[in-house]
Amino acid sequence: MSELTLTVMRLGFLAVLWLFVIVAVQVIRSDLFGTRVTQRGSRRESARPQQAARQAPPQQRGQQSGGGGGRQRRGAPTKLVVSEGTLTGTTVALQGQTITLGRAHDSTIVLDDDYASSRHARIYPDRDGQWIVEDLGSTNGTYLDRNRLTTPTPIPLGAPIRIGKTVIELRK
Amino acid sequence: MSSTTNSPTHHTSTIGAIGAPSRRNTELALLVFAVVIPVFAYANVGLAINDEVPTGLLGYGLGLGLLAGVGHLVVRKFAPYADPLMLPLATLLNGLGLVVIWRLDQSQRLQLSSTYIEASPRQLLNSALGVALFIAVLVFLKDHRVLQRYTYISMAAAMVLLLLPLVPGLGADETFGAKIWISIPGLGTIQPGEFAKIIIAVFFAGYLMVKRDALALASRRFMGLYLPRGRDLGPILVVWAMSILILVFETDLGSSLLFFGMFVIMLYVATERTSWIVFGLLMSAVGAVGVASFEPHVQQRVQAWLDPMKEYELSKQGIIGHSEQSMEALWAFGSGGTLGTGLGQGNSDLIGFAANSDFILATFGEELGLAGVMAILLLYGLIVERGIRTALAARDPFGKLLSVGLSGAFALQVFVVAGGVLGLIPLTGMTLPFVAYGGSSVIANWALIGILLRISDTARRPAPMPAANPDAEMTQVVRP
Numbered sequence A: 001m002s003e004l005t006l007t008v009m010r011l012g013f014l015a016v017l018w019l020f021v022i023v024a025v026q027v028i029r030s031d032l033f034g035t036r037v038t039q040r041g042s043r044r045e046s047a048r049p050q051q052a053a054r055q056a057p058p059q060q061r062g063q064q065s066g067g068g069g070g071r072q073r074r075g076a077p078t079k080l081v082v083s084e085g086t087l088t089g090t091t092v093a094l095q096g097q098t099i100t101l102g103r104a105h106d107s108t109i110v111l112d113d114d115y116a117s118s119r120h121a122r123i124y125p126d127r128d129g130q131w132i133v134e135d136l137g138s139t140n141g142t143y144l145d146r147n148r149l150t151t152p153t154p155i156p157l158g159a160p161i162r163i164g165k166t167v168i169e170l171r172k
Numbered sequence B: 001m002s003s004t005t006n007s008p009t010h011h012t013s014t015i016g017a018i019g020a021p022s023r024r025n026t027e028l029a030l031l032v033f034a035v036v037i038p039v040f041a042y043a044n045v046g047l048a049i050n051d052e053v054p055t056g057l058l059g060y061g062l063g064l065g066l067l068a069g070v071g072h073l074v075v076r077k078f079a080p081y082a083d084p085l086m087l088p089l090a091t092l093l094n095g096l097g098l099v100v101i102w103r104l105d106q107s108q109r110l111q112l113s114s115t116y117i118e119a120s121p122r123q124l125l126n127s128a129l130g131v132a133l134f135i136a137v138l139v140f141l142k143d144h145r146v147l148q149r150y151t152y153i154s155m156a157a158a159m160v161l162l163l164l165p166l167v168p169g170l171g172a173d174e175t176f177g178a179k180i181w182i183s184i185p186g187l188g189t190i191q192p193g194e195f196a197k198i199i200i201a202v203f204f205a206g207y208l209m210v211k212r213d214a215l216a217l218a219s220r221r222f223m224g225l226y227l228p229r230g231r232d233l234g235p236i237l238v239v240w241a242m243s244i245l246i247l248v249f250e251t252d253l254g255s256s257l258l259f260f261g262m263f264v265i266m267l268y269v270a271t272e273r274t275s276w277i278v279f280g281l282l283m284s285a286v287g288a289v290g291v292a293s294f295e296p297h298v299q300q301r302v303q304a305w306l307d308p309m310k311e312y313e314l315s316k317q318g319i320i321g322h323s324e325q326s327m328e329a330l331w332a333f334g335s336g337g338t339l340g341t342g343l344g345q346g347n348s349d350l351i352g353f354a355a356n357s358d359f360i361l362a363t364f365g366e367e368l369g370l371a372g373v374m375a376i377l378l379l380y381g382l383i384v385e386r387g388i389r390t391a392l393a394a395r396d397p398f399g400k401l402l403s404v405g406l407s408g409a410f411a412l413q414v415f416v417v418a419g420g421v422l423g424l425i426p427l428t429g430m431t432l433p434f435v436a437y438g439g440s441s442v443i444a445n446w447a448l449i450g451i452l453l454r455i456s457d458t459a460r461r462p463a464p465m466p467a468a469n470p471d472a473e474m475t476q477v478v479r480p
Helices: A005-031 A046-053 B024-050 B056-077 B087-107 B108-112 B118-141 B144-166 B192-217 B230-250 B253-271 B276-292 B296-307 B308-316 B327-335 B360-393 B397-420 B437-460
Strands: A035-041 A077-082 A091-093 A101-103 A121-123 A131-135 A160-165 A166-171 B009-015 B182-183 B188-190 B219-222 B225-228
Touching: A005 B024, A005 B087, A005 B253, A077 B118, A077 B188, A091 A160, A121 A160, B024 B056, B024 B087, B024 B192, B056 B118, B087 B108, B087 B118, B087 B360, B087 B437, B118 B437, B144 B192, B144 B230, B144 B437, B192 B397, B192 B437, B225 B253, B230 B253, B230 B276, B253 B276, B253 B397, B296 B308, B308 B327, B327 B360, B327 B397, B360 B397, B360 B437
Parallel strands: none
Antiparallel strands: A035 B009, A077 A091, A077 A166, A101 A121, A121 A131, A160 A166, B182 B188, B219 B225
């Protein structure tokens, strides 16, 4: 067997051995536990272009000409953060989707809270991209700052929305 | 395309813990990888030594693949949420060990020696037995908490296993410097200490789970250290005395270090008191110095560690009781350099006796170099990491302690033998888990991996869904 072949095999073997180690470490990395937000609803491939057409993400605002009406101002919120309650620390990216809150299993944010109704409230963007919170006829009501909501109300950045023991707010 | 339709679809999203998917397919992919690497190594050895692809390649690959495949199917059936990495890592180490043992079998020098036996078929048989025990553990041990019932029985069993080599007629001759083997007619020799390692971890876990509060809280603070009460010191003193006794009567440095170290690790994990580590180190230092002052076997090992070259010269002069192997192992590492000489092209067979068991790391060092040895040590590190990760994820304290104990014992064993061969600590006769030639070691370590997989299956299994549908419950009304 030629010297060259053996050298190639020797280095190749070391490379393969290290590749295994690296792959194993990658498996560990992907195995770290955490929370993630998964898109649900219509099929993902077809959902993306629709979403882009209906409501472009903030970066592309300027270039998008077609679609449904006005655009968000700068400084629009990009995520919803739970700041109090059992889900404290949970964040949901705001990508133009409607977020439902309540104890029902199919809610976006499932509240484990005795004082929340099954379908308690929803948060959605209006045509201008302004985020609106609407109480869905809950038993104990939804509070924006300290006022109980009666009509769909625009949410100022950072204003606390209280549902039972849970407080959520929109952040940039 | 869908971009032309502006139908208002609802996009909702869910938040979920990434929980634990079963990861069995990841395991299968890694297993295939872990079988291919040793087959590559096997072919490499054959090409380097005999200039041809070895005839046993197909049989070897099929054998290893069969073991891995059966193991995988059993895990899929009986422990579907178990850790995906441990089985591939163990398979890879076992496969590489088989290749290197076979490579040393091919050595002309070793074939001329009087003690030559063809070790690789036996080791393949031992690996098969090990995987069989691994399967038995997964099939019959449905829940690791069952072991908790046998806390004190396992203590007694471990004691008996440790003392067996001292029983006259049962213990094998003291040929290799240590009395740790027993010979069973028709079965050959076995090393009960390897099995005692697992059984005693069960005892420590069960005992500490009950006593940890007393050990952690009932203590006086003195100079920044928590001094435990006298009666709580009892068990640690007993274990210490036991490991010293092993050292004196069986002259087995490695096992006594392993048992005592494992106990200190588990004590620390159970109580979160640093003082136990300080005590443990002090006691092991006192014990080691004490024994070394009157036990010639231990003294000689320390001398060989401090001055391997002198030991080598003494051995070459033909003085009985000295061994040139430590120095030869160091030379093997040295001649391997960074990238090694290539599989089958080193001269580590010059080590002669025990080249394929205690000193097998020297062959890796010479033929795969620093890069290869580091990868091997990382593979061990990953197994230990997965064990500790299992302990973190486990929900019951017994499972936590048991998996810390088992992975700690595994880590200590690798440290003791690798450190000994590399000249970091005095050499003790222990086997490198999965890699070194030795039936008891391979079988016991497969069982150890089986128990860890069982614990990790319980730990990673998703929690059962809440029973009642909360939608149906009444919402409570806030009354001002």
